Amino acid sequence: MASVYKISTGLWFDSEALDAAQFYTSIFKNASIGRITRYGKEGFEFHHKPEGSVMTVEFTLDGTPFVALNGGPLFQFSVAISFIINCTDQDEVDYFWEILTDRGDPAAQQGGWLKNKFGISWHVIQKEMIDLLNDPDPENSQK
Numbered sequence: 212m213a214s215v216y217k218i219s220t221g222l223w224f225d226s227e228a229l230d231a232a233q234f235y236t237s238i239f240k241n242a243s244i245g246r247i248t249r250y251g252k253e254g255f256e257f258h259h260k261p262e263g264s265v266m267t268v269e270f271t272l273d274g275t276p277f278v279a280l281n282g283g284p285l286f287q288f289s290v291a292i293s294f295i296i297n298c299t300d301q302d303e304v305d306y307f308w309e310i311l312t313d314r315g316d317p318a319a320q321q322g323g324w325l326k327n328k329f330g331i332s333w334h335v336i337q338k339e340m341i342d343l344l345n346d347p348d349p350e351n352s353q354k
Contacts (some may be wrong), residue, residue: 216312219276222285224329228279231329232268235277245269259283290319294333300337306337 224231230248236242248267250260260266260281268279298304311327312320320325323336 219278221276222279222288222331223282224279225284226264226281228268228281228331231331232270232277232279234329235272236270238307239272241271241273244269245271247351288330288332290324290326290332293324293334295334295336297336304335304337307333308341311335 222231227342232244236244246267246269247265250258250262250264250266252262255262258266259348260283267281270277270279296307298307309324311333312326316326316330319332320339323334324332325335326332
């Protein structure tokens with residue numbers, strides 16, 4: 212990443228940070244991988260990661276910055292946090308849904324919500340749905 216953002220999203224992985232960044236940047240049109248840092252010999256007694264293995268990966272998806280950390284198995288993702296993809300049409304919804312549900316958790320796939328193969332929850336919705344839900348006419352928004 213060329214510039215430092217005031218706020219970015221940090222994602223804690225066991226050891227899949229680079230795989231996840233490569234996967235996500237491959238499915239979004241405006242996406243890139245930035246700086247990759249690696250574990251050194253120092254601190255091994257704390258991080259237990261081999262020297263030279265990936266520590267962090269900076270990447271952007273449609274202008275949104277992320278930092279993925281290989282921090283070990285201590286923490287897991289929760290459905291309490293999800294990323295929302297606002298799609299322009301049903302074809303775009305189908306595109307993201309198909310890719311993100313591949314090898315994901317089938318039990319967590321309903322009503323636009325899904326959990327992908329890395330355990331991250333996504334909400335894939337058509338922008339038109341948001342417009343309908345926010346319609347000032349209660350009769351329309353309740354449909």
